[in-house]
Amino acid sequence: MKYQKLGNTDIEVSRISFGAWGIGGGNVWSDMSVDVRHVRDLLDHAYDLGINYIDTAPVYGVGTSEKILGEALKGCRDRFIVQTKCCLNWRNEGGEFEYVRDGYTVNKDHHASAIRKDVEDSLVRMSLDHIDVEVVHRMSSVVPVEETMSELNKLIEEGKIRAVIISNSEPQNYEEYAKYGVIAGVQEKFSLLSDDKRRYFDTLKKYGAVFQVYGSLDEGILAGPAILEKTFGADDIRSKSKWMKEPGRTALKKMYEMLAPLCEKYNCSYANLVQAWTLRQDPNINLLTGFRRFATMDDTCKVFDISLSDEDVQEISRIAEITKKG
Ligand SMILES: NC(=O)c1ccc[n+]([C@@H]2O[C@H](COP(=O)([O-])OP(=O)(O)OC[C@H]3O[C@@H](n4cnc5c(N)ncnc54)[C@H](OP(=O)(O)O)[C@@H]3O)[C@@H](O)[C@H]2O)c1
Numbered sequence: 001m002k003y004q005k006l007g008n009t010d011i012e013v014s015r016i017s018f019g020a021w022g023i024g025g026g027n028v029w030s031d032m033s034v035d036v037r038h039v040r041d042l043l044d045h046a047y048d049l050g051i052n053y054i055d056t057a058p059v060y061g062v063g064t065s066e067k068i069l070g071e072a073l074k075g076c077r078d079r080f081i082v083q084t085k086c087c088l089n090w091r092n093e094g095g096e097f098e099y100v101r102d103g104y105t106v107n108k109d110h111h112a113s114a115i116r117k118d119v120e121d122s123l124v125r126m127s128l129d130h131i132d133v134e135v136v137h138r139m140s141s142v143v144p145v146e147e148t149m150s151e152l153n154k155l156i157e158e159g160k161i162r163a164v165i166i167s168n169s170e171p172q173n174y175e176e177y178a179k180y181g182v183i184a185g186v187q188e189k190f191s192l193l194s195d196d197k198r199r200y201f202d203t204l205k206k207y208g209a210v211f212q213v214y215g216s217l218d219e220g221i222l223a224g225p226a227i228l229e230k231t232f233g234a235d236d237i238r239s240k241s242k243w244m245k246e247p248g249r250t251a252l253k254k255m256y257e258m259l260a261p262l263c264e265k266y267n268c269s270y271a272n273l274v275q276a277w278t279l280r281q282d283p284n285i286n287l288l289t290g291f292r293r294f295a296t297m298d299d300t301c302k303v304f305d306i307s308l309s310d311e312d313v314q315e316i317s318r319i320a321e322i323t324k325k326g
Contacts, residue, residue, distance in 0.1 A: 007184030007241025017053035019183035024061020027235035057085035070126030083133035086118035110143035112151035149180035171203040187209030212286040224270035225256040255323040262269035
């Protein structure tokens with residue numbers, strides 16, 4: 001495993017982090033349900049592989065991911081940097097409507113009182129005395145950043161959280177947040193086929209902050225052609241992907257055909273190839289990957305064994321552009 005400093009903090013994290021959205025299950029990750037025992041085994045496995053950084057959120061399974069994780073962390077909490085999120089809640093206390101999930105209405109609220117309640121609820125759900133990293137899950141156009149950050153800074157002073165990251169943001173959001181305190185990094189969707197968040201790199205370099213990538217495998221869609229043989233429930237995150245419906249499906253199939261010789265050349269899985277490309281985009285990337293199985297965790301850790309040539313990095317980018325054009 002490789003490690004990196006989490007921005008300008010004293011926190012050292014593994015460059016592969018363990019995304020715990022999937023363990024929240026529900027209609028969104030409908031193909032597998034996991035219990036505390038399984039998550040405990042996953043944590044042991046992560047520890048053996050050197051992964052010390054776990055990401056969850058209150059809304060993952062509307063409290064389920066945090067609850068299971070908290071139970072599983074009993075007795076091994078000190079081994080991990082625990083990261084969760086704030087500003088999305090299902091308390092029916094107002095805020096901006098975001099979505100309905102598993103029968104709950106999720107609202108976005110960045111007011112100081114809501115941020116504090118989010119943190120306190122997470123601490124109770126996970127039975128923790130502090131959270132290492134608190135992520136502002138989405139950006140607000142309603143509540144001033146100064147109010148949100150002033151509460152997060154108070155929570156740091158009180159020892160309830162140690163560091164702050166922002167998510168689903170743009171460089172101008174980062175600049176605004178950084179006026180009010182230390183922002184250790186950003187957590188952004190970035191994959192071969194997604195919106196190009198490379199526009200963030202210069203800002204993060206200037207501040208010495210980490211670029212934590214989520215969805216580098218597009219929720220498993222980019223993990224290999226086997227996904228094309230599977231069907232998922234209507235509310236499952238993978239059913240909603242444009243790559244699972246025509247014309248995206250055919251484009252994805254062609255992309256795998258074009259990537260196959262490179263997998264053969266590097267003797268690696270499609271997931272390894274895609275994530276090796278991701279890591280090559282910037283030296284400061286943290287690869288947040290969702291895991292519910294030991295095998296996928298094992299495979300992902302092999303990414304550091306792959307050293308793509310510059311030409312092959314360009315070739316993968318070229319294949320991605322063809323795929324995006326359909
Ligand atoms: N800030 C945000 O708004 C936001 C949004 C989405 C996600 N996130 C965070 O980011 C994390 C990662 O995102 P994600 O889970 O949506 O997507 P992801 O990491 O792109 O994909 C996860 C899927 O890929 C599979 N997988 C992982 N490694 C693999 C490998 N080497 N070979 C084959 N399959 C592999 C996993 O399988 P198994 O599950 O079967 O092991 C899982 O089904 C989440 O868990 C969550 O913590 C944050």
